[in-house]
Amino acid sequence: xxxxVSFLVFAVVAxxxxxxxxxxxxxxxxxxxxxxxxxxxxxxxxTDANYAPFEFLEGNKVVGFDIDFIKAVAKEAxxxxxxxxxxxxxxxxxxxxxxxxxxxxxxxxxxxRKQTYDFSVPYFLSTNKILVPEKSDIKSGDELKxxxxxxxxxxxxxxxxxxxxxxxxxxxxxxxxxxLAIQELLQGGAAAVVADNTVVEEYVKNNPDQKLKVVEDSxxxxxxxxGLMFPKGSELKADFDKAVNAIYENGKYAEIYKEWFGVxxxxxxxxxxx
Amino acid sequence: xxxxxxxxxxxxPFLLKGALLTIGLSVSSILIGTFLGLLIGLGKIMRxxxxxxxxxxxxxxxxxxxxxxxxxxxxxxxxxxFTGETNxxxxxxxxxxxxxxxxxAEIFRAGIQSIDNGQMEGARSLGMTHAQxxxxxxxxxxxxxxxxxxxxEFIVLLKDSSLLCVIAAPELMYWGxxxxxxxxxxxEPYLACAFIYLFLTLVLSFALNxxxxxxxxx
Numbered sequence: 001x002x003x004x005v006s007f008l009v010f011a012v013v014a015x016x017x018x019x020x021x022x023x024x025x026x027x028x029x030x031x032x033x034x035x036x037x038x039x040x041x042x043x044x045x046x047t048d049a050n051y052a053p054f055e056f057l058e059g060n061k062v063v064g065f066d067i068d069f070i071k072a073v074a075k076e077a078x079x080x081x082x083x084x085x086x087x088x089x090x091x092x093x094x095x096x097x098x099x100x101x102x103x104x105x106x107x108x109x110x111x112x113r114k115q116t117y118d119f120s121v122p123y124f125l126s127t128n129k130i131l132v133p134e135k136s137d138i139k140s141g142d143e144l145k146x147x148x149x150x151x152x153x154x155x156x157x158x159x160x161x162x163x164x165x166x167x168x169x170x171x172x173x174x175x176x177x178x179x180l181a182i183q184e185l186l187q188g189g190a191a192a193v194v195a196d197n198t199v200v201e202e203y204v205k206n207n208p209d210q211k212l213k214v215v216e217d218s219x220x221x222x223x224x225x226x227g228l229m230f231p232k233g234s235e236l237k238a239d240f241d242k243a244v245n246a247i248y249e250n251g252k253y254a255e256i257y258k259e260w261f262g263v264x265x266x267x268x269x270x271x272x273x274x
Numbered sequence: 275x276x277x278x279x280x281x282x283x284x285x286x287p288f289l290l291k292g293a294l295l296t297i298g299l300s301v302s303s304i305l306i307g308t309f310l311g312l313l314i315g316l317g318k319i320m321r322x323x324x325x326x327x328x329x330x331x332x333x334x335x336x337x338x339x340x341x342x343x344x345x346x347x348x349x350x351x352x353x354x355x356f357t358g359e360t361n362x363x364x365x366x367x368x369x370x371x372x373x374x375x376x377x378x379a380e381i382f383r384a385g386i387q388s389i390d391n392g393q394m395e396g397a398r399s400l401g402m403t404h405a406q407x408x409x410x411x412x413x414x415x416x417x418x419x420x421x422x423x424x425x426x427e428f429i430v431l432l433k434d435s436s437l438l439c440v441i442a443a444p445e446l447m448y449w450g451x452x453x454x455x456x457x458x459x460x461x462e463p464y465l466a467c468a469f470i471y472l473f474l475t476l477v478l479s480f481a482l483n484x485x486x487x488x489x490x491x492x
Binding site (some may be wrong): 088089092093096116130152154155168173174175176180183184187188189266 | 288296317349350355358360362397438441442444448451452454455456460
């Protein structure tokens with residue numbers, strides 16, 4: 001009897017250990033080397049590592065432009081950063097309930113979101129574009145009407161399409177992430193995907209054999225700016241605003257930008273938004 | 275944090291539409307799955323091991339892999355392979371019924387094997403064939419014993435249909451998620467979904483209880 005009980009206890013402990021090892025997976029602590037700094041607090045930074053090249057998983061590490069950017073900014077502001085991939089919708093819950101300090105996940109700043117969250121100064125310029133098969137006739141946002149469109153749920157891509165077709169229109173298929181939406185397009189279940197330009201352009205560049213192309217429509221889709229997202233009233237905002245501007249000035253931003261996108265950033269437009 | 279009834283009312287028509295699709299998906303998958311499950315269950319108890327092997331294989335594969343994985347494979351792989359395009363509802367029915375069939379096959383097998391061998395021997399000695407005995411003697415008794423586990427399986431299937439939101443099948447959970455991601459809310463959409471699912475499973479278990487009572491031998 002005692003043997004059985006101790007075996008059960010062993011089994012429970014062993015399984016809990018397994019769970020714990022699973023938890024540690026995609027967290028990563030970045031030491032800034034400024035530990036003497038009074039600010040040297042470790043921040044919990046949340047993202048949705050499903051949006052290459054901004055944030056994605058390489059093995060079990062979260063990498064991407066956003067990740068390099070937030071590390072540089074946190075270092076500049078004198079914090080340690082622990083980046084964790086939690087998924088898109090949970091980001092907003094974590095930040096609203098203040099369980100995380102900062103979110104960086106190609107989050108577009110808009111008035112609706114500003115009501116519930118604080119944003120840093122914009123750090124990236126983006127616009128939604130349409131991803132279609134090479135032989136598609138779709139040439140503008142208007143021509144999306146009557147076709148079924150795949151988007152990532154809760155993104156500005158979804159918003160832009162809903163503006164054109166109507167909210168919760170039956171032709172809009174909302175997926176958990178962009179990869180699934182693109183997969184739906186490849187398998188013929190959707191005529192187009194609407195998402196941030198960098199993401200669809202990157203996809204086309206990396207997958208030439210899929211025969212896709214990107215359609216631009218600056219009339220239907222406006223320019224958007226990404227910002228770091230904080231809980232409402234966060235004290236970090238001022239520090240991070242200063243740090244973002246500092247890495248604009250010292251060339252660190254341009255360095256990271258070029259590394260990921262191969263071109264010079266348009267710093268003037270970004271600064272003009274402040 | 276205030277509970278926003280208004281967004282539930284705003285999404286009520288969508289949740290209702292989603293619930294109808296959930297019912298449709300579940301009922302059709304229950305029917306197809308039960309039919310397939312009966313065939314597979316009978317196949318598994320065939321005495322010829324070679325003939326029974328494919329049925330063993332089927333149950334091993336569909337019971338041994340996660341339903342979520344099967345949903346992705348069927349939606350992005352199998353359905354487009356045959357039709358050239360994806361169809362979330364079709365993929366949903368296929369995935370749910372194939373998956374349920376594996377479990378239902380086991381329920382049928384267990385039910386049939388739970389009937390005492392003497393029944394088969396008695397009927398055979400009265401001159402009935404093996405098939406006749408199955409249909410008129412064994413299956414009617416076995417079916418009664420299968421109702422509780424079948425009921426469990428149907429309820430599991432109904433709840434598992436929520437997984438289809440990942441392939442954008444516009445069922446109940448899909449609209450719950452759409453609502454959640456529009457307003458970045460957790461309680462309102464998911465409590466509303468939970469309530470509707472609970473209502474659906476309650477109705478289903480009442481129906482199954484009724485069936486069980488009617489079939490009870492006096």
